[in-house]
Every structure is written in C-alpha cells, then in structure tokens.
Amino acid sequence: MDNKQLQELQNARKEKKQVVLATNLSSGVSELLYPFETDEITPLLEEARLALRFDKPHETEVVNEKIFLNIFNPPLRLFIVGAVHIAQKLAPMAAATGYEVVVIDPRRSFGSEMRFPNVALDDRWPDEALEDLSPDRRSALVTLTHDAKLDDPALESALNSDVFYIGALGSNRTNDKRHQRLISKGFSEAAIKRINGPIGLDIGAQSPAEIAVSIMGELTACLRGKMTK
Amino acid sequence: MDNKQLQELQNARKEKKQVVLATNLSSGVSELLYPFETDEITPLLEEARLALRFDKPHETEVVNEKIFLNIFNPPLRLFIVGAVHIAQKLAPMAAATGYEVVVIDPRRSFGSEMRFPNVALDDRWPDEALEDLSPDRRSALVTLTHDAKLDDPALESALNSDVFYIGALGSNRTNDKRHQRLISKGFSEAAIKRINGPIGLDIGAQSPAEIAVSIMGELTACLRGKMTK
Incomplete structure (x- = not known):
C-alpha cells in the first residue's frame, strides 16, 4: 500500500x-x-x-x-427518536451490540441524564438533529414517540438517507395513517416499504425490554441481510 | 380473600x-x-x-x-452454562429484561467477577449447580461451552425439568452428535426436540452481542408462546 x-x-x-x-x-x-x-x-x-x-x-x-x-466500515449508529421507556432499554442493548447511540427528544422532561446514564441525548427537533448527524448506510433509525409531530419528520429524514434500517413503533392503524401522510408528502410505496412497522420481530414481546429485544433482532437481521418480513 | x-x-x-x-x-x-x-x-x-x-x-x-x-408468577430465571464471551453479553441483556441470571462454570479462570460484574457466578459442575437451583417452568437454560463434559450434564438436568426454554450453542454437526449421545442415554426424540440448537433466531448474527440478541429473541418467543422453529 x-x-x-x-x-x-x-x-x-x-x-x-x-x-x-x-x-x-x-x-x-x-x-x-x-x-x-x-x-x-x-x-x-x-x-x-x-x-x-x-x-x-x-x-x-x-x-x-x-x-x-x-x-x-464506519461505526454502526442508532438514532432513537423518543426518550421513552423502550428507549431506556434499547439504548444500552444497542450500545452493548456495538452501536453509537443517540436519543433524540426535544421534550426536555423526557430526556434527562438521570433516565439515560451514559447515553448521548439530543434535544433538538428530529429533522434538525438528523440533518446535522447525517445518517448513512451504517445507521439505523427508530421512532418511538407515538406522536406524528416528532416521528414523521424523523421518518422523512430517514427515507431521504441510506440508513439500513427504519423502524416505527405503533399499531397497524397508526402505521396505515402514517402511510397515508407520507404518500401525500410525495413518498413512493417502495420508499415507505423501507419502514418496519409494526416494529420488531414477532416474538410476542410484552415488556419494554422485550420490545427492545425484538427491535434489536430485526435491526440485526437487516444489517446482516436476513429479510424477516 | x-x-x-x-x-x-x-x-x-x-x-x-x-x-x-x-x-x-x-x-x-x-x-x-x-x-x-x-x-x-x-x-x-x-x-x-x-x-x-x-x-x-x-x-x-x-x-x-x-x-x-x-x-x-415466580421470578424469571436464566441459567447460562459457560462463562464465555457470549455470556458476557447475554447476562446483562437478560438481567435488563427482568431475569435473575446465574452463570455456571467450574473453570475458575473463566468465571471471574471482573469479567462478570454484578452477575451471580456459580463454580460448581452444571448438574450439581442445577440440582440445587432447581429450574422450574419460569426458568430457561442455555449452554455455551462447546464442551460436552460441561454442556451435556446441564442439558440432561434441563430435560428432566420443566424449563420453558433450552438452547445449545453449536453447529448442526455438534447438535447431531449431541442428539446421538442423548438418545443413547435414553432420552426420547420428543424430549430432545425441546433443545433449540443451533441456538437463537436466524438473524444472521455475527458478533457475540448479536448472538446474545438472537438468543434473547428466541427465549422471549418461547416464553410468550410464539413458536419460531
């Protein structure tokens, strides 16, 4: 060389x-x-x-x-939108699996350092934060807020990037409504198919930690090229 | 009442x-x-x-x-046989998911407290340890040593118990050989089918942490009654 x-x-x-x-x-x-x-x-x-x-x-x-x-390879990164209970479980699991994790939530009462020890917190709005963090082919994005005001801008940023995984928490009904909103914003069916929703592998997860496991499983399967859906 | x-x-x-x-x-x-x-x-x-x-x-x-x-419900418990790299990742993930975790390994150099902070270590032989710990319907057992001297007694104990999940690390070939040994010990085909081997969900896991994720996923699916294999 x-x-x-x-x-x-x-x-x-x-x-x-x-x-x-x-x-x-x-x-x-x-x-x-x-x-x-x-x-x-x-x-x-x-x-x-x-x-x-x-x-x-x-x-x-x-x-x-x-x-x-x-x-x-550049570092694996995971952007979690929503400093909620599932994020508290998902962040350390992802960190242990080798991801640089950033939890994005502009609602300051949620993203306290006490609730997220040793996790990078970003209190900007998701679209602003993601534009700055520029997700790439080695990045994954997960939205967990159940609030379209926060989730939608994050999903739109992700769809405009090369992230290898996009996951959105929410029921089938929530997902259908989101689908309609994204269509009306001009995203194609093929683009929207990149969003995994309902999120996670179908393992009957009950608790926030079990949902975090199901997300880590799906994310790994996408990274390693094993399709699950 | x-x-x-x-x-x-x-x-x-x-x-x-x-x-x-x-x-x-x-x-x-x-x-x-x-x-x-x-x-x-x-x-x-x-x-x-x-x-x-x-x-x-x-x-x-x-x-x-x-x-x-x-x-x-009694507490969820996970018994991990083999204080190996995968165990170092699996133990904290399982603890975060609500399991009482015990790592069993009689090889003292493996099971050091430095390598397993905040994890209960048991340095008895697996059959002796498990007889004492008496796994029940809310317990899971995972063998990770690749060494029949350690894995087999643990699997035999597990098959004689009501544990909801048994997983054994190893290739298809290792699993076939183990199958033969268990048959010759008098276990039925139906009993041996309780062992998940190769272990974990098929998510293309590469690193020890990813294998731990695949094990946690399979274990959760069994606990919650979602069959995967």
Whole structure:
C-alpha cells in the first residue's frame, strides 16, 4: 500500500465511506474498492460486499488469484427518536451490540441524564438533529414517540438517507395513517416499504425490554441481510 | 380473600408455583387457581393460563360473570452454562429484561467477577449447580461451552425439568452428535426436540452481542408462546 492509497483511505474513512483494501497475495499489489458506490457485479466486488456486510476481513480466491480483503466500515449508529421507556432499554442493548447511540427528544422532561446514564441525548427537533448527524448506510433509525409531530419528520429524514434500517413503533392503524401522510408528502410505496412497522420481530414481546429485544433482532437481521418480513 | 387463602398463597409463592387469584367482581368470592398443574380445559383456566403466560393481570368475563385475575408468577430465571464471551453479553441483556441470571462454570479462570460484574457466578459442575437451583417452568437454560463434559450434564438436568426454554450453542454437526449421545442415554426424540440448537433466531448474527440478541429473541418467543422453529 503506497502513500497515495493511504491518503485516499484516510479521506474515505473521514467521509464515513465503506472501503475495502484488496491485496493480491502473490503480487502484493493492492487497490481500494467502494463496493456499495457502484452497481457493477464482479466476483471481487461481490466478495467485498459480503465482507463489509458481515464485518469480516477475509481471504478469497478470484480468477485463481488469492486476494486478502481488509475492510474499513464506519461505526454502526442508532438514532432513537423518543426518550421513552423502550428507549431506556434499547439504548444500552444497542450500545452493548456495538452501536453509537443517540436519543433524540426535544421534550426536555423526557430526556434527562438521570433516565439515560451514559447515553448521548439530543434535544433538538428530529429533522434538525438528523440533518446535522447525517445518517448513512451504517445507521439505523427508530421512532418511538407515538406522536406524528416528532416521528414523521424523523421518518422523512430517514427515507431521504441510506440508513439500513427504519423502524416505527405503533399499531397497524397508526402505521396505515402514517402511510397515508407520507404518500401525500410525495413518498413512493417502495420508499415507505423501507419502514418496519409494526416494529420488531414477532416474538410476542410484552415488556419494554422485550420490545427492545425484538427491535434489536430485526435491526440485526437487516444489517446482516436476513429479510424477516 | 380470607386468611386460609392468604396462607395458601404465601406457601405457593414460597414453592415457586404459578398461581392465579380469581375474584368474582359481583360476589367478591375468590379462589386460587394453579392452571399449569392440571390438563383440564375450562374457559376460566384458559384465561388464567394466558394471564400467567403474558404476565398480565386482567378482567375477564366467564359465563356472564366478571372475574378479575390477579397473577403470581415466580421470578424469571436464566441459567447460562459457560462463562464465555457470549455470556458476557447475554447476562446483562437478560438481567435488563427482568431475569435473575446465574452463570455456571467450574473453570475458575473463566468465571471471574471482573469479567462478570454484578452477575451471580456459580463454580460448581452444571448438574450439581442445577440440582440445587432447581429450574422450574419460569426458568430457561442455555449452554455455551462447546464442551460436552460441561454442556451435556446441564442439558440432561434441563430435560428432566420443566424449563420453558433450552438452547445449545453449536453447529448442526455438534447438535447431531449431541442428539446421538442423548438418545443413547435414553432420552426420547420428543424430549430432545425441546433443545433449540443451533441456538437463537436466524438473524444472521455475527458478533457475540448479536448472538446474545438472537438468543434473547428466541427465549422471549418461547416464553410468550410464539413458536419460531
């Protein structure tokens, strides 16, 4: 890896790009790949996509050449809108699973540090906060407030981004009404399908903690490319 | 509720029984029900079973009488065999979800308090520990050691108990070999089917924390009566 590549790699990481450093193990020649910035399908790009998706550097063989794929993924992030009971359970579970967590809630009485020890709290309105935090392909967003004034702007920001997971708490009825509002704002059916609602895996969750488990399960399945719905 | 009933209720709780106090809201007459200690099927018993399963006291109507069902469930418990990386993630998640957690591992170097802050550690052999801890219908057991010397005695204890969930880490091959060993010990196919192996929901889990999430999801689904396999 030469100086020019190193500089490029550093820049790419600063911009939170998903990069793979592919090194030919016989020749020592290496190249930087951005597999998710192209639709091209080659054996090497497909292997690189898998390595990024599973967060696993590995050795592979492409056209009789041994290639080592080193991966550089930006941090996983989870934005939780609504400093509610479920958030109190979800935030530490997500942090333990390797996510940088931000709980967004402009209602100051909800988002107290006492209720969320060691969690980053953001008291801006969701659309303002998310514009600043710029969610990417390694980010997930969950809305938990049951209040369209807070949830809708967050969901609209998420739909306009590359987040790998969007989940919205609420009954089927709430989801149907939200669907109508988003359609009237000009979002397509395909776009709205990105929203997982009702949120979480169907495990009969009862308590806030069990709902948090069902959300973490669904979020992980999306991250790792296992479709559940 | 009279003194005799109160005494009976206290004894039942001491013995970790699942009890429902059913009170007729017109007459005020109440009775104690043990819905899981009988196979009898009546509307009242079925309602009481649901209330216990979902941990929710509620009002119901049976044969035109309004009945309030108050539930007394023993604590949820999770026994984790193997003080390994996954256990380090699973123990706090389960504790946050309301389980009393015990990590069982006779290998002292594994089960250090430094690696498991605020978790009950038991350094007896699994069969000895479990005989003493007596798992019940509100208990779950998970084996994570990959070592038949430790996992098998734990699984045998669990199969001889009423635990609501048994999970065993290991590949399909490991599971097949374990299956053979349990058959040769005299366990029936139906009994062995109680073991969830490979363990956890199929969410593409990669890291120890993600595997812990998949286990918590499967365990919750079993507790709440949602079959997944």
